Amino acid sequence: MRMQFWREAVEDIYCDNPPHQPVATELWRAVKRHNLTKMWFTKIIDEREKNLDDRAYRNIQELETYAENTQSALLYLTLEMLGVRDIHADHAASHVGKAQGIVTCLRATPYHSARRKVFLPMDICMLHGVSQEDFIRGKQEQNVRDVIYDIASQAHIHLEHARSFSKKVPAKAYPAFFCTVALDDYLYNIRKVDFNIFHPSLQKKSTLLPLHLYIRSWKKTY
Numbered sequence: 575m576r577m578q579f580w581r582e583a584v585e586d587i588y589c590d591n592p593p594h595q596p597v598a599t600e601l602w603r604a605v606k607r608h609n610l611t612k613m614w615f616t617k618i619i620d621e622r623e624k625n626l627d628d629r630a631y632r633n634i635q636e637l638e639t640y641a642e643n644t645q646s647a648l649l650y651l652t653l654e655m656l657g658v659r660d661i662h663a664d665h666a667a668s669h670v671g672k673a674q675g676i677v678t679c680l681r682a683t684p685y686h687s688a689r690r691k692v693f694l695p696m697d698i699c700m701l702h703g704v705s706q707e708d709f710i711r712g713k714q715e716q717n718v719r720d721v722i723y724d725i726a727s728q729a730h731i732h733l734e735h736a737r738s739f740s741k742k743v744p745a746k747a748y749p750a751f752f753c754t755v756a757l758d759d760y761l762y763n764i765r766k767v768d769f770n771i772f773h774p775s776l777q778k779k780s781t782l783l784p785l786h787l788y789i790r791s792w793k794k795t796y
Contacts, residue, residue, distance in 0.1 A: 577623040584615045608655045614647040621647075630706065631679075633697040634728055641675020642668060652750040662742035663750075669736035670751050670796075676729040677757050680722065680764070683709065683771050698724050712772050719769040726764055733757060740796065751796035755787045756780075 583598045592602035604610060621643035631637040649667035653659070679693055686693060692706040699705070701724075702717040709718070733754060759780050767773040790796065 577619055577626070580619050581616075584612065584619065588612050604655065608657075610651055610654050614651050617643045617647045628691060628693075630693050631695045634676075634695045634725065637676060637679060637695055638672045638728075641672045641678075644671075645674040645678075646671025649750055653747055656746055656750060658744055658747040658750070660744055660747065662739045663744060663747040666736040666739045666743050666747075666751060666796075669732040670754060670757075673729040673732035673736070673757055674753060676725060676732070677760050680725060680729075680771065681760060681776075684712075684777065687712065687772075694721065694725065709771075714770050714772060718771075722764065722769040722771045726761055726769065729757065730761055733761075737796070745794055748794060748796050749791075752787055752790060754796050755790050756783060759783060759786065 583593050583595070583601075586592055587598065587602045587605055590602075592598045621640055625640060631640070646668050649671050650664060653663055653667060683692070683694060687709045690710050692709045694709070698721050702720045704717050704721050708715075736751070736754070759782075760776070763776055763780075764771070764773075767775060
């Protein structure tokens with residue numbers, strides 16, 4: 575029902591007849607002001623609807639597809655709001671969004687495992703002989719860490735790909751990619767605890783994030 579509401583809301587917004595709902599009204603204003611592309615909203619809704627069955631991703635590619643159609647789509651919209659319509663910025667957004675989706679999946683693993691749910695890619699788990707029950711029980715054996723290492727490495731690869739476009743990406747697009755500060759911070763911290771996804775330090779807020787964000791902004795990098 576909720577997804578159907580937003581599907582109809584998006585249609586109404588682009589017909590200049592937004593529903594009387596605060597978020598929808600602001601969305602309509604943003605669409606009018608920045609000429610936002612309808613397709614990105616549709617992709618987000620479609621992908622979220624497909625993901626409502628709460629099952630694990632079959633492979634890393636399925637997780638990346640979900641991230642592309644949700645996180646990357648949001649970044650494409652952010653770029654449009656910044657007045658950036660550039661193919662290199664779009665390529666960077668695609669990879670940053672995939673990295674963000676992968677890191678989000680990792681960060682949420684302890685929370686979901688405590689509720690007997692595991693969404694990590696099954697192909698990587700099977701490669702290392704790890705079951706969903708291992709995560710539910712909070713096991714920290716080497717093969718469990720190897721699963722986390724493989725998944726985290728994929729996020730790191732996407733960030734490196736995104737940065738390979740940095741010299742071609744317009745400077746005014748950079749604020750859209752400052753989320754990489756939090757991604758770098760998490761990947762650094764999980765590496766520091768030898769990819770133990772259940773380490774208590776990973777659940778703590780980083781007090782240095784605002785400083786790192788300021789430095790990244792000052793250096794005009796992502």
